[in-house]
Amino acid sequence: MHLRFTTYICILSVLLLSACHSAGVPEKYTKSDRLPDIYPDYIDVTIPVNIAPLTFMMNSEADEMVARLTFANEEMVLGGDRIQPDVDDWHNLLQQARGGDIAVEVFARRDGQWTGYKPFALHVSTDSIDPWLSYRLISPSYVAYEELTLNQRCLENFDERVMVDNMLCSTEKDGQCVNCHSYQQYNPDRMLFHARQNMGGTIIAYDGNLMKINMSNDSILSSGVYPAWHPWLPLVVFSSNKTGQNFHTANQNKVEVFDTASDLIAYHIETGRVTNIENGPEEFETYPAWAPDGKTLYYSSAHFVYNDSLEQEADVISRSKEFKYCIYKKSFDPETMTFGQRQMVFNADSLDKSATLPRVSPDGRMLVFTLASYGCFHIWHHDADLWLTDLQTGESNRMQGINSQDTESYHSWSSSGRWLVVSSRREDGNYTRPFFAHIDGQGHSSKPFVLPQANPEHNRLFMKSYNIPEFMRGPVNFSPQDFARALRKEEGQTAKYVRDFK
Secondary structure, three states: OHHHHHHHHHHHHHHHHOOOEEOOOOOOOEEOOOOOOEEOOOOOOEEOOOOOOOOEEEOOOOOEEEEEEEEOOEEEEEEEOOEOOOHHHHHHHHHHHOOOEEEEEEEEEEOOEEEEOOOEEEEEOOOOOOOEEEEEEEOOOOOOOOOOEEEEEEOOOOOEEEEEEHHHOOOHHHOEEEEEEEEEOOEEEEEEEEEEEOOOEEEEEEOOEEEEEEOOOOOOOOOEEEEEEOOOOOEEEEEEEEEEEEEOOOOOOOEEEEEEEEEEEEEEOOOOEEEEEEOOOOEEEEEEEEOOOOOEEEEEEEEOOOOOOOOHHHHHHHOHHHOOOEEEEEEEEOOOOEEEEEEEEEOHHHHOOEEEEEEEOOOOOEEEEEEEOOOOOHHHOOOOEEEEEEOOOOOEEEOOOOOOOOOEEEEEEOOOOOEEEEEEOOOOOOOOEEEEEEEOOOOOEOOOEEOOOOOOOHHHHOOOEEEEEEEEOOOOOOOHHHHHHHHOOOOOEEOEEOOOOO
């Protein structure tokens, strides 16, 4: 089913590409003082010098459209029912306009009459973006996940490939959920993901080797999720969670995903040892993230004391709005492999809020996190926004420019620290799409733009969410069949629990 659907989309995209052709600017038209209403909204966005072509169409009905893109002596005029620049011509224009602005004029014909709209600019940054992005594609359902894939997409063109396909291992009857893909320093040769339920385990690709790891044992809560690779050591910190969900009947957030317990654990890839880092019974630790110097670990944690008269899950559900996660950090000594005591970084509880998913910029100066009213799974919370902490001054503020009226949840820094990708539901409130924004040295954000597609209407037609967007320096070269064979191993390597790594 997935392959047939993907083939259909590819054929459709090719056919639509033929609809866009070289055209001429109409000689007679009515001049409008309004900007064109186009989809996607690429008006006055800042884009990387190496990004794929920005294709777009009129949001309102039009018989035909023409766009003229100019920089200095370079000009590109395209027409049809949508604007789809040739990849090579587009990259030539970007290189010419590097550090400058491409002027875009849009003309639309309705009932035989042409209208010329107010021009807008595409600001071409000198900062390139990492060439690949990976994400999980998942239907926005709550209990069914028969078909899941981890995909990788070239950001310089429209090349998209499946990395992991859970249907190669099992079906809904014996379902398998794949999630939490992660990389060490954007390196596609050092990556991992986790599979739950049938044939479950943690799959680690490490310098050409594929390993299936069983981390479960009596000394930790569960297998590891939400991984954070150390910048250079063969060490991954996970949270270990007991997770549940409940459904709302009168709340716009629809679903509440929650933990009834969560700890931090660390796994050493070369020795196969696992240990607890934080496992206090009244602290719910989750979402670890390393600073780029490898000497500080950031994470979220909430304080919660159970009511002894209630079953734990029922207690969490009835008091879900009491979960206020704050952001902490722990020092780490790479020589002795020891962690220090935790320190508060951002006290969200003092604002009656909850902070999750801390991510440190590659230069170590800025920390971006998601802030919402309560809880730890903010992808379902419509009030979730991105906040930024200046780690030099300690000042924290809601990020300007990048947030919308709907959910902003998962986010990742590019390797240069000049681009941020965020999962946002700003378009329809239901599907997460990856949006990109330029971040300057002071943490200021440009207007975000959605992942370019060969067919500009793709995001309106594609009924899946993009989860956990992560930048990569190149593609993962293992095939879906390679990963499926690794998952089919009955046991894999069993992690050995130790009290510490000393």
